[in-house]
Structures are given as C-alpha cells and as structure tokens.
Amino acid sequence: MQTELNTETIKQMKQRKWKRWNIHLFPIPALVIYGLFIVYPLLAALSYSFFDWKGIKRGAFIGFDNYKDLFTLEPFSSMFWNAFWHNVLYFIVQMVVQNGLAFLLAFIIYQKIRGAEFFKIAYFLPRLLSVIVVGFLWKLIFNPNFGALNVLLGKFGLESLQEAWLGNTKTALMAIILVNCWFGLGFSVLIFLAGFQSIPRELIEAAKLDGANGFKMLTKILLPLMVPSIMIITVLTFIQSFEAFELVYAMQGSQGEPYRSTDTLAVYFYRLAFGGSSGDSTAIGLGSALAVVLFIFISTFTAILLKMMKKKEIEM
C-alpha cells in the first residue's frame, strides 16, 4: 500500500515537472524565427562592415576602412551627404505638410462635424495601397504629356505651372515626398484623432467656463495634452523617412533620377549592396558600413525622442 502510493505520487510529480518544463517551449518558435531573420542579419551586417569584399566573397579583415571610405573617398562621400540631406528634407516636409495637415484635419473631425466616418475613411484609403502601386499610379499622374496633373492644370488655364514633375531636378524630390504625404496622411489623422478623443471632456468644459476660446484653447489646453501623440507621430515619421526606399525606387529607379536628385540613403544602400541598374559592381563592405551608420543614427535618434516622450509624460 505504502509503496503503491509512493509510486503514484512520484508519477504525479514527474508529470507536474514535465508540465512546468514544457511551458518553456512556448516562446521558442518566436525566438528562433525572430532571432534568425531579424537579429542575426543585423549582427552579421555589423561584422560584414569590417571586411573587404570581392563581389559576394569575403576577403580580409580591414577594421574601419569601409567606414573611412564611406566618408572620405569620392564618389562615396558626396553621394552619402547628397542622399542624407534628401532624407532630412523628407522628414521635415512630412512633419510640416503631412502631420501638420493631419493635426488640423483630426481637430476638425474632433469638432463633431457630420460625416466624420466618411472623412476618416477617405483620408485613410490611400494607406491601403501597396507603396509600389502608389508610386506607379503617381508616376502616371505626373506624366508630362498625358498625366492627369498637367491636364488638370491646363483645364484651369494654368499652363504656366505645367511641369515635367519627375524629370526636373528642382521638382522631382518634392513630388515624391508629397506623394508620401498623400499616402501617410490618414494614418496620422487617426493617431491625432485618438489623441484628441482621449482628452477628458470635463477638462475642456472647465477651460470653456474659464473663458478659453478658439486659439487659446488650442495652444494652451489641447496642444500640451496632445504631446504624446505628436511624439509618437514624430518617431514614426522619423524612422519612416530615413528608411524611404520604395517610392523613390518605383518612381525614379535605383539611381534616384534625375541626376540623383531624389537619391535617399536607403536607395544608395541598395545600389551598394546589389549594384545599380546600370551594372555598377556591388560593394558589400561599404553597403554594410552604410547600413550600420544608418542603423546607429536611426536608433540613437529614436531613443532620444522616446526618452523625451517619457519625460514629457512624467511632467504632465
């Protein structure tokens, strides 16, 4: 009897132990896939950047030479800075045009206008298209001869404004950035709207009683309370604008035509890693160094922005 009970409890204990142990299998699939396809490639890119590459053959360890070349050797360094300032412009224009407008539109929808749901859907719809579709669609719209934009300008008697939008170094980059704003507007509207809607109504009522109106209400009451959503949008826009690749590639090719006036760091990186369309040789070492620089730049900036966001939240 005694021994029988013992074996029974031991069996149970073993079972329980197995149960406790097998839960550790739960995170394994996610860890493996994430580790192999996200973490490993970034660490590998870091190591690649310290080697000399001949095509896809790894040569000798050369320390920081790739980084040095990237910033001092022509044409690499001027291509880097050319692309870098385009990314900066990308970020600034998106912040001002796309997010500024989105803030205004979210504010308008927040005023309980009729058809709010329709407006939300309308602004958001472009976000559902593939970026490549967006790029190709606008390429047709921007076409100098048959594109809808120039034809529309002609109809309004504005022939003087007609332009080879994507063929002119002065307008091409701006055209692409504005297309990106068209694509991203609705997302920002929704984030800002969620921000507005999370402001307690009592607070606004109280401010009204204290005599705050229109402009004062916006700057003194609403804006400070919107800081978290503004920060989120800033971080997302920053990451996205420094990763900008698809639209430029779809509309202007891997050379950032015309004359690299629409080149961005990610497109430049693509050229280094896979060679441009004109059959340039690949430069995996330099490409990896650029990837690491870009990665450090993006993550440092994001970390700083997130930290500022935390601080602001605590202050409030």
Place this chain on the structure above:
Amino acid sequence: MKHTIWTRPIYYIIAFLFASISLYPIILMILSSFKPSAEIFMSPLAFPKSFSLDTYRNLLDQIPFMTYFYNSVFVSVVSVLLILITTSLAAFYIARYTFWWNNIMFFFFLMGMMIPIKLGIVPLFLLMKDLGLTNSLWSLIMMYTAQGIPLSILILTGFFRTMPVELEEAARIDGASDLRILWNVVLPLMRPALGTVMIINFISAWNDFFFPLIFISDEMKKTIPVGMMKLFGEYSADWGALFAGLTLSSLPMIILFFIASKQFMEGLTAGAVK
C-alpha cells in the same frame, strides 16, 4: 468652443478639399482602368465611354496575374497564421509566468520594432541562399513572420495582462495543461486582439514589395507588387492595362477594408497608440 458663423463652413471646406485629394487619384485609377489606352491619351480625365473589360483582358494576357494573386494570398495567409501561433504562445509565456528573464525577453522582442530590417538585407540574402529559400515563397513567409513578431507580441502581451487570471487558475485546478488553457480558455477571449494582429500583418505582407524584389526572380513565384514591376517595365505604353493592373492589385484590400473599415483603422493604429 466659441464659434463664429463661418467656422463650421470652413471646417467642411477644408475636410472636403482633402478628402477629394485623397480619393481622386484612386477614383481616377479605377475609372481609367476601363479605358483603352487611346482614350486615356485623348481625354485623361473624362468618364470612360464604356465600361469595357478589354483592358483587363489585355492585362491577363500580358502577365500571369492569377499566379501572382495566388502567391500573394498564400504568402499573406500562411505568415499571418504563423504569427498568430508563435506570438500567442510567446506572449502568453511572457505575460503569465514570472521567470526572471521574462522582462528581458519582452524587451528583446520589442527592440525589433526599432530595427529597420531592410538594412540587414545582404546577410539575409546570403542566409536565404544557404537555406535554399531564394525563389521560394517560404523566404517571404519567414520574413513577414519575423517582421510581425515584435508588434504582435506587444499587442498580445498587453491584452493578456488586462485579462483576469482566475479563469485560468480554475482550469489549472481542474488539471488542464498550459497549452489546453491557452487554446480553450484564453484565446477565445482574445478575439479582438487577435483580429488586430491579423489585420496589421496581413496588410504589410500583402503590400510588401521589398523582400520579393530581392529574393524572388522566378516569374511563377512573384507576388502582386513585384508583378507590377514587370508590367510597368515591359508594357509601359499600354496605359489601359497599367491602370487595370493597379486597380486589380488594390481591389482585394479595398474590398476587405469596406467590409471591416472600423477594425482596419483601429487595428492599424493600435500598435502606435499602445
């Protein structure tokens, strides 16, 4: 808020102006897709003279659109399923057990949201080559699954933490295993969060163009977005077919959106607001 008589009309004018800027290109795309190229060149803005489907017939003659479509569906559906399975297991583990490494694991996953993975594309390409996955749809499935894991874990873990544990405890006392508890007790309560995860990841997998551009060169393995590259590269003069291609590739997503617009909009912003 204090209003003058013209505040509201101005609100409506601004709202309508930008609604039309948002919608017009999409409407133009759909209308143009019914026009033969000659008609587009003659009168780009006019309403189509007839809704003939010739442009679509041309399109299907020129590129294997149905193959692209099938590949896109397969890749998106399988990667969404894999994300749901792997991340609900991992998030359950992170949220419900209190091992000392759980927080570290959580942050390890979250890091992925800040990583621009495109920058790792060279090692990824070589890795896929070593695994024999180039020109295989599985290379895309693996990428979309991996890419979707961080945000999905964030959303699901957040949701798990808001759910009371009592139900699970009761099931545990009844002798149910952890897997059974997750499957029978927890997941049915998680439908909204799982829906969000599904929508976010489905859209990004369906619309992605970068990874197939790098990993796939076999015509029969292309997804719709890279298929469009071929169309625009080789038939760039046939605008009717181009617009038909753009419309056809966007239509599935637009239809899904109109079926569940609320869930779409909430889903896509959920990750950011969290």
